[in-house]
Each structure stands twice: as C-alpha cells, then as structure tokens.
Amino acid sequence: MRWQGQELGVADAAALPGLEQLNGLVRSVTTPEFAGVTFHEVLCKSALNHVPGASAMPFDWTVNPYRGCSHACVYCVSPDTLVLMADGRHRPISDISVGDEIVGTREEGSYRRYTEARVLAKWTRRKRAYRVSLADGTELVASADHRFLTNRGWKHVIGAMNGAARRPYLTPGLRLQGFGLDVNACREPIETPDYRRGYLTGMIRGDGMIFHRAYPKDGRAGEVHQFRLALADLEALDRARTMLAAEGIVTHTRPFAPASATRRMMTAIQTGRKADVASIEDLVRTPDFRSSEWQAGFMAGLFDAEGSYSRGILRVSNKDDQIIRLTSEALATHSIPHQIEGIRPNGVVPVRVTGGLPSIQRFFAIARPAITRKLSILGTAIKSVADLRIVSIEDLGETIDMVDITTSTGDFIANGVVSHNCFARGTHEYLELDAGRDFDTQVVVKVNVAEVLEKELRRGTWQHDPVMLGTNTDPYQRAEGRYKLMPGIVSALTESGTPFSILTKGTLLRRDLPLLTDAANQVHVTIAMSIAVFDDELQHLIEPGTPNATARLETVRAATEAGFRVTVFLMPIIPHLTDSIAAIDHALARIKAAGAVRVVYGALHLRPGAKQWFLEWLAERHPELVSSYRGLYPGATAYAPKAYRSWLAKRVRPLLRVHGLDGQAEEENPRGAPVAGLADRADARSNPPIITTSRGRAAATSLRAASSRSQAGAEASARLF
Secondary structure, eight states: OOOOOSOTTOOOTTSSTTOTTOOEEEEEEEETTEEEEEEEEEEOSOOEEEOOTTOOOSOSEEEOSBOTTSSOOOOOBOTTOEEEBTTSOEEEGGGOOTTOEEEEEEEETTEEEEEEEEEEEEEEEEEEEEEEEETTSOEEEEOTTOEEEETTEEEESSOBSSSTTBSOBOOTTOBBSBOOOOHHHHSOOOOOHHHHHHHHHHHHHHHEEEEEEEEEETTEEEEEEEEEEEESOHHHHHHHHHHHHHTTOOOEEEEEEOOOSSSOOEEEEEEOOHHHHHHHHHHTSOOSSOOHHHHHHHHHHHHHHHEEEETTEEEEEESOHHHHHHHHHHHHHTTOOEEEOOOOTTSOEEEEEOSHHHHHHHHHHHHOOSOGGGTOOTTOBOOOOSOOBEEEEEEEEEEEEEEEEEETTSEEEETTEEEEOOOHHHIIIIIOOOOTTTTTSEEEEETTHHHHHHHHHTSTTOOOOOEEESSSSOTTSHHHHHHOOHHHHHHHHHHTTOOEEEEEOOGGGGGGHHHHHHHHTTSOEEEEEEOOOOOHHHHHHHSTTSOOHHHHHHHHHHHHHTTOOOEEEEEEEOTTTTOSHHHHHHHHHHHHHTTOOEEEEEEOBOOTTHHHHHHHHHHHHOGGGHHHHHHHSOTTOOBOOHHHHHHHHHHHHHHHHHTTOEEEEGGGSOTTSBOTTOOBSSOTTTSOOOBOSHHHHHHHHHHHHHHHHHHHHHHHHHHHO
C-alpha cells in the first residue's frame, strides 16, 4: 500500500481503493491482539457523508468511522499483464488509471459477452508469483489467490482439495475462457520506416487517388499533378498525413464532402506539388523485399482504407489482384489464417480472416490499425476457439510487485483471458458474505472522525438531519474494540441534538448501551441488528468471522432490556437455503424471544462480483441448485424476480402475524419515507416516525398542510349546518 504524505485533500491514485482523498496517514499498525490484521490509521477531512439525491437509500447522511477491508488486495497479476481497453487496444495493467474504460464481461442468456467496463480502483501488492502457461502459448503471471474463468467456473491459481486452503483451483487440462494473446505482438511498437511505408502503401493504394494530366495553356502544354486521400475517419487521415510528413511530403487538409443522411462528413489531405506526388508514387510501389514490419503496416493501411470488422468477421477487399496477393502474403507471414473469397458482382475480392476472435485479435495486435471504431469486440460472445488448455502452473519462487484493479463488471481481460478482479466490498456489502480473513486484513481507521464530526455538527448550516451509522461499513466491527470511536461519535451527535440510527451485526454494541440509553433521552435513537442466517453450520460457511445468530440475538435482548424497540434485518433470505417455512418460522420465533418488535426482510441480491463468487460457492456446496439460481438471476440480473419476492412475502407475512411481529419487505420503503425497520426507543403510538430525508420532510409537511385544510373545511361545513 502506498500513501501520499500527510496533506489532506490531495488525490492519491495508488492509495487503497476508494480512499484517494483519505491520505493523511498517521501510521499502519499490526498487533498480536489482531493477528493478520493491519490497521491503517488516517486523518479524515470530513466525517458526514451526504447521500446523492438520486440514490434509493431512505436517508440523507451517514458516518463511517471504518472502511473495513474495502478490497481484499490479494487478487494480483504481474505489472506487464496486458489489459484489453474499450478501444480494442491492449495496455499493461501498470499503466491503467482509475476511470479508464476497459473491456469486462456480462452474462446474457446462455452466453457471456464482452462489455464495456470502468476501472474503479487500482493498487499494488507484493505477492509470490506463479506462471500459468496455456497450450496456445499464452502465459499469465499472478498470485496464488488470483482467479481466472475456466470451462468449469472461476478458479484460483493455487488451492487445495481439503483443509484450510480448500477452494476451487486451476489444474492442467482445464480451459480458460477468452481468446488468448501473443504478448510479444502486443507490446507498444516503435514505428519503423518499413512499417510507415507499408501503411502508406496499403492506405493510398486502397483508397487514395493520384493522377497526372496534360492540357494546353497559352499555346503551351500545361500539367496537373494531384494526390488526394479522402476519409471519414480522422484517425487514419491524421496518421497518413503524419507519416507523409515524416517522409518529407507536406499535404494540405480540406473538407471533401458534407455529411448526409446516409454518410458521414469526409475530409481530405492533398498536394499538387509535382515532386511530392512523384515521391508518393515511389513510396507506394511494391518493394522487392517486403519485411515483416512493412507487411504489418500494409495490413493496417489496407484495413483502415477498405477493411471491416463486424459480427465477428474481419475482411479486407480490393479489385487489384496484386493487392489481394500482397494481403494474403502478409497474413501468411504473420501466421494469421485467412481465406480468399470469390469475386463479387462488383469485381471486389474479399480476404477473410479465419479462426475467430483469437486470429482477429492477433491481426489487430500485429497490424495496429488507426481506426478505433473498427476494433471493438463489445457484444461478442465469449467462445474459446483458441486452445486455452492449461499446460502448467509453476511457482516462480520469488515475490514480486503485482497490480490489481477493481472494475464495474467485476472482471477484466488479462492477456486475452477473462480474469477476476477484487470484489470483496461488493460481496460483503450486498450479500453480507463476510470473508472474515479477507474482510479484516486491511482496516482503514479514521482516528479523528469524532473530532471532525463535532466541528461539522456545529456549523450554522447543519439542519440536524438524522444520521445513519452502519449502512456502508459496520461501526461495531472488530476494529471498534481497539479504537473505541463510537462513543465519541454518539456523544457528538447527542450534544448537537442530531437524531441517529445504528445498523450492525456486531455484538460490541452492548458495550455502549449505557451511553446510547442516555443519548435516547435527548435525541431520537434507533437500533437494528442484521441477522441473515440462523443455522450455525450454514452461517459459518457463508459468514465466517462474524458473530453467530445466538450472540447477535443476545445483543438484541440486551438492547431491548435497556428500553430500545429493536428491529432485526432478516436479510438476505437465500432461495432454497433459508426460505423454507420451517427456516423462517424458526428465525422469527428466536427474534421474538429476544425481544425484537420489528423485522425487515428481503431476498438475496447478486450484484456483479458477488454473483460470480456466490454461484461458484453454490456449485461447490449445492450443485443441485445452480440451474435454479440461473433461472432466478439470469444474465446480469442482480435482484430476485418480482414473482419470487411476492411468493416470499406470502410466506413471511403470515408468520410475522403468528409471532406478533411488525414487519415489511425491504422494497416497501420508498426514498424519502420513514426508515422502516429502524424502530425508536419510545412507544411508536406516542412518538411519530422519524423522517430521514429532506424529500421525506417536504412530503410530510405537504401532507400535514393538506390534512389541515381538509379539517378546516370540514369544520366550516359543520358550522354551516
């Protein structure tokens, strides 16, 4: 992990993902009390986080004293690993920046397809290196924890069949998914004179115009010498102009044809200087010796001029027999399979690259065309035409600097194969699948959060809006036992007259119950406990490292005895595993016995990253359920279908009534409404519900005004009669 000095407000692209502005690092601490945990103590610039207005969250403000393990930081690859960018080109992962557009994947029906993705975070680690070699020559250097997509799902580089290291892992014979890559062909090229002349030959002979004409002028013979190249794509036109300038030929740029309903605007470069036109003619003559660089440039120029790539098919076409022969020769030189198709009615002969996406990517990597729009593979189905069988997995015996990124799709294309990125935060936040070891190994602690919060709450502009704690990271996670930040936060909120709510799955809440009880005498305080799984064996598998249901229910009981009306978040309910009548009835009975008064329930969410992890876990533990889950969560779908949620509600609601519990489904709480499920300390009948957003307060004010007008009208009518 790298941090910029102590200055606040300076972005650090190499900091922990999501903490680019939290760069006032005080120190990084390890302690035997928390074996395997590193605490990164930072000075934060702000404590109150404002929820964007477009968010579906039913509250405006949050405070997060910890950033838990924003990313597990173990899924790393070698810095020279090539990542496929959204423009179709490849770039070393070490050169990737946050915000870059790259290629990820998405599930669509029965296929996984390439799709656009954004880099959300990037960081480096030192990890032991392993080399994965594939049958087609592709090589990948990664950490043991890194995962690649195979024909049998996601697999770690190194794992074991049993014991503590048990997890799915790569073995020889498995096939990775993607197209593979000749890394050497994709290295950033140095433009050679041969490549430049080959490109100009392909471009100008493919789409340029050269003519000479003699005409009488004042009784003498006049001459016109003209070169012109007109294109709609400025990338190729600019490259041709620059290359001609490198050869000492100056051209002029002018509009050629305006845009119409059926074609784009075209621009031309041209020269009428006799010596320059003659030089261009010399440049584009076929040389007797055609080097591999000249042939690569020729392929690029002809593709930019007259090539196309659409629906998985790459073709270049021309009427000139010599051009067709040169194209075939260049493709053969670079081991790119192809076929010369039959002549078309218009006299054009197409040359088609065969072998699918592996061959097409090899063409792009070697030729390096200029026109970006022709390089895109977005939307293409992932079909492993290349021989991506794993041949060997070698321990390189050294620890090296490695890089990982987090992307919006949860994956990226590394050296031509589908590679997982770190998805720990997505899994932990949306599934509550706390990985224990991963979640707690890198904990960022905002050590000055209470002091900063106190200053923010003293501002004259602060309107004492309710503040939520525990909506992003758990305020009573393990680190709180060491740093004790919550007492200061609770005191600051209470002394400023700011109501607040706490959602946690940590039993450490019991430590602060006396303080919370005192706070509830001055401001509105609500408490909720998150309990997803009541079967201890299943809970250990899904939420290792978290308190079990019994411990959390004891915390609910203690809060109830302190006078709080506690809500339990029964989320997520996991289809086929925790959604049976018996399982729900058992959970609600224990919740009621602990003294809780309200339940908020909801079905499992499977967002990108979390979905891959969970389906892999499901395939390992409950393979009989995989097909059902693919039906419930098809493609990129993150939420259970409405039909399932309705079915679930019909199961839960009668059981809530049986056990005398109030409750609702999570989706029943609209933006701006009271926070359903965060029950307050006072009797709900004598204390109105807390409105947690400015939109909710405005709606409530409008509703009260309408009610007052209605009541006044009724009283006036009564007086008339």
